[in-house]
Amino acid sequence: xxxxxxILTPExxxxxxxxxxxxxxxxxxxxxxYSVAELGLWAYCHDPRFQAYLVAVTDGxxxxxxxxxxxPWATIAGRTWVxxxxxxxxxxxxxxxxxxxxxxxxxxxxxxxxxxxCAYLQHPRDLxxxxxxxxxETLDKGPRERAKGRVPGEDYLLxxxxxxxxxRDALACLALWNHLERHWPPHERRLFDxxxxxxxxxxxVDWAYVRAKRLELExxxxxxxxxxxxxxATSVKQFEAACERIGxxxxxxxxxxDPGFARWLKKHIDSDAATWVRHMQRVRSANRTAKVLESxxxxxxxxxxxxxxxxxxxxxxxxxxxGGGLNLQNLNRKTAEGVDLRRAIIAPPGHVLAAxxxxxxxxxxxxxxxGDTEALVLFRDNPDADAxxxxxxxxxxYAEPEPLKAWCDRTGSNLRQxxxxxxxxxxxxxxxxxxxxxxxxxxxxxxxxxxxxGVVERFRDSNPRIVRLWQRLEDACEARDGDHYALxxxxxxxxxxxxxxxLYRDVHVSDxxxxxxxxxxxxxxxxGLLAENWTQATARDVLASAWxxxxxxGFVPVLSVHDELxxxxxxxxxxxxxxxxxxxxxxxLPWAPHLPLKVEGKLMxxxxx
DNA sequence: GTGTAGGGCGCG
DNA sequence: AAAGCGCGCCCTACAC
Numbered sequence: 204x205x206x207x208x209x210i211l212t213p214e215x216x217x218x219x220x221x222x223x224x225x226x227x228x229x230x231x232x233x234x235x236x237y238s239v240a241e242l243g244l245w246a247y248c249h250d251p252r253f254q255a256y257l258v259a260v261t262d263g264x265x266x267x268x269x270x271x272x273x274x275p276w277a278t279i280a281g282r283t284w285v286x287x288x289x290x291x292x293x294x295x296x297x298x299x300x301x302x303x304x305x306x307x308x309x310x311x312x313x314x315x316x317x318x319x320x321c322a323y324l325q326h327p328r329d330l331x332x333x334x335x336x337x338x339x340e341t342l343d344k345g346p347r348e349r350a351k352g353r354v355p356g357e358d359y360l361l362x363x364x365x366x367x368x369x370x371r372d373a374l375a376c377l378a379l380w381n382h383l384e385r386h387w388p389p390h391e392r393r394l395f396d397x398x399x400x401x402x403x404x405x406x407x408v409d410w411a412y413v414r415a416k417r418l419e420l421e422x423x424x425x426x427x428x429x430x431x432x433x434x435x436a437t438s439v440k441q442f443e444a445a446c447e448r449i450g451x452x453x454x455x456x457x458x459x460x461d462p463g464f465a466r467w468l469k470k471h472i473d474s475d476a477a478t479w480v481r482h483m484q485r486v487r488s489a490n491r492t493a494k495v496l497e498s499x500x501x502x503x504x505x506x507x508x509x510x511x512x513x514x515x516x517x518x519x520x521x522x523x524x525x526g527g528g529l530n531l532q533n534l535n536r537k538t539a540e541g542v543d544l545r546r547a548i549i550a551p552p553g554h555v556l557a558a559x560x561x562x563x564x565x566x567x568x569x570x571x572x573x574g575d576t577e578a579l580v581l582f583r584d585n586p587d588a589d590a591x592x593x594x595x596x597x598x599x600x601y602a603e604p605e606p607l608k609a610w611c612d613r614t615g616s617n618l619r620q621x622x623x624x625x626x627x628x629x630x631x632x633x634x635x636x637x638x639x640x641x642x643x644x645x646x647x648x649x650x651x652x653x654x655x656x657g658v659v660e661r662f663r664d665s666n667p668r669i670v671r672l673w674q675r676l677e678d679a680c681e682a683r684d685g686d687h688y689a690l691x692x693x694x695x696x697x698x699x700x701x702x703x704x705x706l707y708r709d710v711h712v713s714d715x716x717x718x719x720x721x722x723x724x725x726x727x728x729x730x731g732l733l734a735e736n737w738t739q740a741t742a743r744d745v746l747a748s749a750w751x752x753x754x755x756x757g758f759v760p761v762l763s764v765h766d767e768l769x770x771x772x773x774x775x776x777x778x779x780x781x782x783x784x785x786x787x788x789x790x791x792l793p794w795a796p797h798l799p800l801k802v803e804g805k806l807m808x809x810x811x812x
Numbered sequence: 813g814t815g816t817a818g819g820g821c822g823c824g
Numbered sequence: 825a826a827a828g829c830g831c832g833c834c835c836t837a838c839a840c
Contacts, residue, residue, distance in 0.1 A: 235813095235814080240833095435835080435836075437820090437834095437835065437836075438835090438836065438837085439819075439820090439836075439837095440836075440837075456819080456820085457819085457820080458819075458820055458821080459820090459821085460820085460821080461820090484820090484821090487820065487821065487834085487835085488821070488822090490834075490835085491820090491821060491822070491833080491834070491835095492822095494833080494834065495822090495833090498833090514831095514832095517830095517831070517832090518830050518831060519830080520829090520830065522824085522830065522831075523831095524830085524831050524832070525823090525831070525832050525833085526832080528832095528833080529832095529833090530822085530823080530831080530832045530833065531823095532822095532823060532824075532831075532832080533821085533822045533823035533824085533831080533832065533833085534822080534823070535821095535822065535823080536822090536823075539821095539822090544822095560824095564824095565824085565829095627828085628828065629828085630828080631827085631828045631829065632826075632827050632828065633826095633827075633828045634825090634826055634827060634828095636826095637827080637828070638828090641828070716827095727827080729826075729827055730827085731826085731827055731828065731829090732827075732828080732829070734828095735828060735829045735830085736829075736830085738829090739824095739829065739830060742824095764823075764824070765823080765824045765830090765831095766824065767824085
């Protein structure tokens with residue numbers, strides 16, 4: 204499928220006339236310490252060590268590999284370009300233009316990305332994996348690894364090897380694109396572009412806060428670490444050895460969230476070991492927060508904004524994920540050791556931040572997918588109620604006219620807490636053992652075994668549609684034994700040509716279980732999982748639709764976090780525009796007209812939950 | 813030294 | 825009958 208490269212000199216390339224799409228692939232210098240993961244795309248390309256030593260350009264028939272400054276860029280100006288990880292190659296290209304290594308004024312008509320395309324189709328995103336999955340061919344990554352830390356110009360043999368390697372990668376990129384591109388619908392391409400542009404635009408940051416808090420945290424972590432009788436401070440192994448020395452059994456886990464740790468701590472609360480482990484936890488937490496701040500500082504642009512990357516279709520459900528060394532989708536919601544990470548993200552002068560998120564989106568989507576019409580009607584008739592109240596009214600016998608929250612506050616009932624734990628924990632097949640933990644973490648409830656068994660049983664009895672959904676999906680998957688199972692998503696139900704699915708590849712049914720390949724790994728598949736994936740993927744499409752709708756109306760977000768969009772709005776008109784955004788996001792979707800959407804938005808001088 | 817697995821800490 | 829799921833990054837320990 205991928206032809207052997209026919210390599211031309213730049214002079215020979217300039218002689219020929221060719222049309223159509225060309226693939227562009229740069230090779231740049233990198234090391235472990237100087238890499239995109241360390242710095243993000245922008246800072247990587249603006250570092251003094253930045254060096255792009257090779258570019259491969261191919262139209263499929265002919266390939267030119269040379270130093271970027273030697274390539275005749277005018278021959279491909281105004282044409283369609285494609286790269287595998289476009290944002291990387293585009294950053295390199297634009298930097299080379301800034302450095303005058305490539306003439307300014309050269310640009311493609313459109314620059315496409317075969318990696319994003321592969322991700323959308325739920326193939327591996329990396330080139331080697333994608334080529335293997337799509338064409339069954341194995342690409343060798345050896346030359347690139349051998350080039351790490353070096354500029355191969357110094358080494359003639361390596362240079363020749365790298366040239367062939369770059370040519371072959373460009374051909375593979377073009378082959379993937381041509382083979383798959385018709386399956387990538389326009390609105391998804393638009394989402395990918397919006398994602399790239401959002402990260403390149405970046406966020407306004409309070410740099411004084413970032414620096415001051417990073418220094419504080421580094422000091423704090425250092426002084427707590429000094430109080431521990433071993434190094435490195437966060438070594439569990441050293442901690443266990445120290446426990447042995449004082450005759451205290453080590454905990455099964457040193458994670459603050461682990462139930463086994465909680466039980467251990469209760470028992471040994473007065474021991475030195477208890478003090479030590481809490482020190483370790485504080486050091487880990489402080490270190491993490493300091494590292495996030497450091498990572499932010501590395502991404503500062505001269506404009507004062509911080510560039511970042513978000514990975515389009517990072518999850519198999521289609522959700523975006525963090526990437527490029529800084530994950531903005533998992534910033535702490537609350538302060539950690541006196542530092543509020545979200546506080547570092549601010550509105551630029553004359554603006555306010557608007558953070559707008561869908562309320563209980565997955566809970567609502569699950570009821571929609573399960574076809575629980577009665578629940579959907581309750582949502583429609585009680586627009587102010589949340590999903591927990593609706594659940595309590597629908598299946599827990601709550602019938603007061605008063606809103607559930609007010610009633611619970613007045614009477615001291617924990618009904619709402621229990622409803623919340625049930626809604627969040629039990630919709631996807633969680634069993635009673637796990638639910639004890641879920642109820643504690645999500646709702647602060649301490650359930651006995653019998654309590655938990657009863658709750659799980661009553662939930663399933665009173666939510667037959669959800670339980671039937673698990674069964675229906677599991678049956679459908681099972682029926683695909685020996686083949687792929689494609690779970691169709693409602694967002695494209697009226698556009699069969701561009702249908703979106705969650706894919707389970709190579710389903711295998713045995714006596715014990717069903718397994719399938721998801722994101723390159725074999726996983727157990729069961730009804731609850733399918734229901735969860737279906738729900739998450741559909742909730743992702745809800746956000747995607749809202750994003751497109753907002754962008755179309757001129758509201759382009761600066762950040763997106765699963766069920767949330769963040770905008771910078773000019774102060775003078777912020778209130779009115781926030782109302783418009785909320786209205787846009789709450790407008791029923793053409794592909795899910797009865798899905799009850801509720802959106803909350805607030806205006807803030809800096810980001811927060 | 814480099815790559816990787818597993819634990820831990822964060823989020824929706 | 826039973827099974828929450830989806831991510832990313834840092835650190836340590838360990839194999840090579």
